[in-house]
Amino acid sequence: MSTAIKAAASIREGRAAVKKNAEHFKADNHFWVGIEQGRGDVHPISWELMGADRKLAGKLKVDVAAVALRLEREAMRNAARASSYGADMVYADLVYNVQQEHRKEFYTKALIDAVNSHRPTILPSRTTFGCDLTGSVTATLLAGSTSLPCTIYKMNRTANGHRTPARDGNARARHARSWHCYHLFRGSAQSRPRRQNAIVYTWPRIR
Amino acid sequence: MHNVVCIKQVPDSAQIRVHPVTNTIMRQGVPTIINPYDLFALEAALELRDKFGGEITVLTMGPPSAEESLRKALTFGADRAVLLTDRCFAGADTLATTYALATAIRKIGKEYGQPDLIFTGKQTIDGDTAQVGPGIAKRLRVLQLTYVAKIRALDLAARTIEAERRSEGGVQVLRTRLPCLITMLEATNQIRRGAMADALRAARAQIVKWSAQHADVEDISKCGLKGSPTVVKRVFAPTARAEKAVLVEPAEQPAEALIDAMFKYQPRLEADLAALTGDP
Numbered sequence A: 001m002s003t004a005i006k007a008a009a010s011i012r013e014g015r016a017a018v019k020k021n022a023e024h025f026k027a028d029n030h031f032w033v034g035i036e037q038g039r040g041d042v043h044p045i046s047w048e049l050m051g052a053d054r055k056l057a058g059k060l061k062v063d064v065a066a067v068a069l070r071l072e073r074e075a076m077r078n079a080a081r082a083s084s085y086g087a088d089m090v091y092a093d094l095v096y097n098v099q100q101e102h103r104k105e106f107y108t109k110a111l112i113d114a115v116n117s118h119r120p121t122i123l124p125s126r127t128t129f130g131c132d133l134t135g136s137v138t139a140t141l142l143a144g145s146t147s148l149p150c151t152i153y154k155m156n157r158t159a160n161g162h163r164t165p166a167r168d169g170n171a172r173a174r175h176a177r178s179w180h181c182y183h184l185f186r187g188s189a190q191s192r193p194r195r196q197n198a199i200v201y202t203w204p205r206i207r
Numbered sequence B: 001m002h003n004v005v006c007i008k009q010v011p012d013s014a015q016i017r018v019h020p021v022t023n024t025i026m027r028q029g030v031p032t033i034i035n036p037y038d039l040f041a042l043e044a045a046l047e048l049r050d051k052f053g054g055e056i057t058v059l060t061m062g063p064p065s066a067e068e069s070l071r072k073a074l075t076f077g078a079d080r081a082v083l084l085t086d087r088c089f090a091g092a093d094t095l096a097t098t099y100a101l102a103t104a105i106r107k108i109g110k111e112y113g114q115p116d117l118i119f120t121g122k123q124t125i126d127g128d129t130a131q132v133g134p135g136i137a138k139r140l141r142v143l144q145l146t147y148v149a150k151i152r153a154l155d156l157a158a159r160t161i162e163a164e165r166r167s168e169g170g171v172q173v174l175r176t177r178l179p180c181l182i183t184m185l186e187a188t189n190q191i192r193r194g195a196m197a198d199a200l201r202a203a204r205a206q207i208v209k210w211s212a213q214h215a216d217v218e219d220i221s222k223c224g225l226k227g228s229p230t231v232v233k234r235v236f237a238p239t240a241r242a243e244k245a246v247l248v249e250p251a252e253q254p255a256e257a258l259i260d261a262m263f264k265y266q267p268r269l270e271a272d273l274a275a276l277t278g279d280p
């Protein structure tokens, strides 16, 4: 097989894998970690979250997807690093020249669309942006949130299959009965990068 | 102009103790205060009133005893205090809280004039979620300026406001339309000493008390524990997190001794670092 044909076949396989993976993520409450970024780089808290989620997801036998919204071109490469920190899938939305971080409406809508179509459990970071977004998204979706700065957190599956998160934060509160909840997390364990091929799925353009 | 300031009565965290046996937080006998973050919001509103005139309504949702915090807010100079109190509001999580507060703000708008600005603190010292401000804004469909450090300009004719917002990346200067919701950052101003006249007025003032019905709450099932997808199951004192401490003997080359000690206790770290740097 010539190199060109091989390359074309591998691209086709890659696309098929991405599609399959995207379908798989629609199936159940997988974990989504928001990849926060600014000025072309990823906020380190995102990798902390990824580490903790990876462990938790392993226990609950679900997968972890990284969600990177409002990707500037140069941040794309950084977001792809999510897979080396443990994401099984990276959802990326390329939006050029969107500088206005404060345009929360845009992100709120994007996340709401995502939740409605994929029903994930989302874990944004406890940064100024993460807090704002979570407040808006939960108020729109009527979702619960466990939202102290967390350091440890656990999740149990209830008899009816809903997840009930519990986590220990600064004030050490335990929560139950949250439904599609959002967790803000100040992670304590950063995952080690592991070598893995990035699977990047470009989120459908948000109007 | 009419500004609404949301305040929450919280236990004074400086005086909270932990039960030595059960390890739970002892709230009995702990004095309550206005959430300290909310005082920055109140002062910001007072400063705007000094410049532009108008009225300030303070609003809280809480038990009947929260009246005390409202009176305190009146001593600082607020014009009116509204207490949202009803058994059905008890046990609210952030979602139920934002529902009740947003409904009350709508009613305040009807009764006392539509607010131009709604202020909240950045977060509280007990719940600490920082979700209530953005949640109210979303429910009222007003714009939100969060983590505001300074209000730079307000143009009532053009109905615009310009503010400095502090975030991890630096300071942003934002301009938006009125009405909007502002969550005020800490240490951005200092709450004034109330005037004697205000203290006297506060002592005699009639606090407006609204039950769910008075506040025009349409759906009680969205309030309090019933309307809360999240419940706090237990609050307890943190356990010590110190894991393992190893004392490294003083050495001539302290850095190397430290690195050797690290590798000794975390053998995988050496291999990982080697893999990352490409060293054999």
Ligand SMILES: Cc1cc2nc3c(=O)[nH]c(=O)nc-3n(C[C@H](O)[C@H](O)[C@H](O)COP(=O)(O)OP(=O)(O)OC[C@H]3O[C@@H](n4cnc5c(N)ncnc54)[C@H](O)[C@@H]3O)c2cc1C
Residues within 6 Å of the ligand: A144, A145, A146, A147, A148, A171, A172, A173, A175, B006, B007, B008, B009, B035, B037, B038, B059, B060, B061, B062, B092, B093, B094, B095, B097, B101, B119, B120, B121, B122, B123, B124, B126, B127, B128, B129, B130, B131, B132, B133, B230, B232, B235
């Ligand atoms: C230890 C502990 C942990 C908790 N954890 C969670 C949790 O993870 N998720 C959850 O949904 N709920 C949680 N709660 C419940 C939460 O405290 C209530 O929902 C509360 O009504 C609002 O949340 P907050 O105190 O975190 O407010 P924040 O969102 O931190 O407050 C921001 C601002 O909103 C305004 N505000 C807040 N409450 C009121 C009020 N009652 N009246 C007027 N203005 C107000 C104030 O201006 C305040 O500065 C917790 C409570 C405790 C005691």
